[in-house]
Amino acid sequence: MKAIRKTRFLLLDKRNISSSENAELKVGSVSKHHQNPLMVEDKPWEKRFDNLYGNILYDESEELYKCWYSPFIIAHSSKDMSLSERKRRTYEGHDSQEMGICYATSKDGLKWDKPDLQLTTFEGNSKNNIVWSGPHGAGIFKDTHEKNKSQLYKSIFQGLKTSLSGDGLSWSPARKLVSKDKIAGDTHNNVIWAPTLEKYVGFTRSWGETDRKLEGPPTKTNHAWGREVSRIESSDFLEWSRPEVVLRCKSWDHQPYAMPVFYHANTYIGLLAIHDQNSDRVWTELAWSPDTANWHRIDEGQPFVQCSEHILDYDYGCVYACATPIFLDDEIRIYYGGSDWLHTSWRNGCLALATVRPDGFAGYQQVNTKKIGVINTPIFKQTGQAIKITTDIKENGWLEVNLYDEKNEPVATKRIYDTSTDKLVFAPQITRLNAMRLEFKLNQAKVFSIVFED
Secondary structure: OOOOOEEEEEOOOHHHOOEEEOEEEEEOOOEEOOOOOOEEOOOOOOOEOOOOOOEEEEEOOOOEEEEEEOOEEEOOOOOOOOHHHHHHOOOOOOOOOEEEEEEEEEOOOOOOEOOOOOOOOEOOEOOOOEEEEOOOOOEEEEOOOOOOHHHOEEEEEOOOEEEEEOOOOOEOOOEEOEOOOOOOOOOOOEEEEEOOOOEEEEEEEEEEEOOOOOOOOOOOOOOOEEEEEEEEEEOOOOEOOOOEEEEOOOEOOEEEEEOOEEEEOOEEEEEEEEEEOOOOEEEEEEEEEOOOOOOEEEOOOOOOEOOOOOOOOOOOOEEEEOEOOEEOOOOEEEEEEEEOOOOOOOOOEEEEEEEEOOOOOEEEEEOOOOOOEEEEOOOEOOOOOEEEEEEEEEEEEEEEEEEEEOOOOEEEEEEEOOOEEEEEEEOOOOOOOOOEEEEEEEEEEEEEEEEEEO
16 A cells, blocks of 8 residues: 655744744644643652653653653652741751652553662662662663664663663663763753754753842852753764754743753644742743754743643642653644742642644744734645645634645645544645645634645
8 A cells, every 4th residue: 555645834834934924823722631630659769750740751662651751869858848848947958869760651641650660679678760869860771763672762861961771761870972072961951863963952951141230249050050951962873063052042041941852743832831930930832943953942931831830739840841742643742841930949840731633833823813814835846735724713714725836836725624633735736846835824714734635
C-alpha cells in the first residue's frame, strides 16, 4: 500500500506567513485536566517535587506512558505546612539537599504507578522507584534514531553531565560533557535529536546582564544578572559545541528559567518557563525556531499554561512544562510540574496535565473584531494535493480560504463555519497548478495550520 504523503505547516511559524492585516498571532486555549493533580509527593523519599523536571513519553511498543521526574529525596518537606507557617519560616534553600531521578508509569497517562525498582537504597530500603540518586535537573529522552540498543535512552543533567541507558532504568556512569566552556546547568536541561540538522541539540541555562538599575554596589542579591537559555550541539553525544545564548533575558523582572524543546511539523517549539522576580511565580510561554538556534517568542508575556489564581491551589505558584508533549488524535497532552506556593519558598509539588486541541499551540485571529482579518501565505510548491485547514470558529463566525495560482489569479474559494481539525477545503483536482498561495479571511475565527495531503 502506498504511504499517504502529508505535509503540515504551522502558522505560528512565520516562514508560512507572508503578510497579515488586522490579524495577530496569539497562543491557543489550554484546558487543565479535571483529575489534576495526577501525581503528588506521597512517598517518604519524595520530600519535595520542587519543579519536578518531568520527562514523559508514550512507548508504543509497550503501550505505556513513562515518566522520569526529579524530586529532592534529601530535603525538608513543606507537607501539611500552613500558609502562615510557610511565610513565617525561612526557606532553607538547596544546601545539604540531594535530588534524584524517579520513575513512574501509566496505562492511560492519568493514573500513575510508582514501581518498586530496587535499584537504589533509601534509608536502608531498596523498595522504591528511585532510578538514581544525585543527578539534578535531568532531561531524559528515547533516541529513536540510535542503532545501539544499549544507548537508546540518553540523559543530560547539571554539571553538565551525560549518561546512557538501554532501558531508561540502569544508567552508565555520569560523563562530564566535553565542551569548550564550563556551564553549571542548574535548570531542566534537555536534549533532542534535531532531524533537520542530524545532530543532538541541548538546552541549558546561562547568565547575562539585564536592564536592572542597581541601588548601591552589587551584592549576591543586589545584581543585574538574569537567567538565559543557551544551546549546545553534538554529532556523537560526546564532543559538544561551545554554549551560545539563544534566548536572552531582556528584562530582569521576567527571566527565562528552562525551555524543553520538541520538533513538530518542521518547526522546533519551546515550552519556555518564565520566572517573575517580583511575584516569585513561574508560568509557561511559547517560542518557536526554524533551526534550534534562532528563537522567536510567541505572544510574549502571555502565558500558554498559566498559574492558578487560587492561593495554595496545586499550581498556584509554578508551572514547569515537562519534555515533551504527547500527540493524540483528538488532543495534545502537555504534562507539567505544578507547585502550590512560591518558587523560592516552602511548596508542595505535583504532576499535572494541560491539553490543547490538535495544532492548537498558537494561531492567527483578528485584532479588531469589527473588521475582517486577513493573512496570506507565501508561494507553495505542494501542488496536486488536498488542502486541509485546522481552525476554531466562534458562533456566527467564519473562515474564508482563497486559493490563488502562481500568477496571483483566483482559483477557488471556500468558507468554513465550524471549528474543524484538518478540514478538507480544496480537493487535489483543484490544486493541480504550477504553484499556489492561500489567503485567509477571518471573522470571529482563529486558524492554526495547513495540511497538504495525497
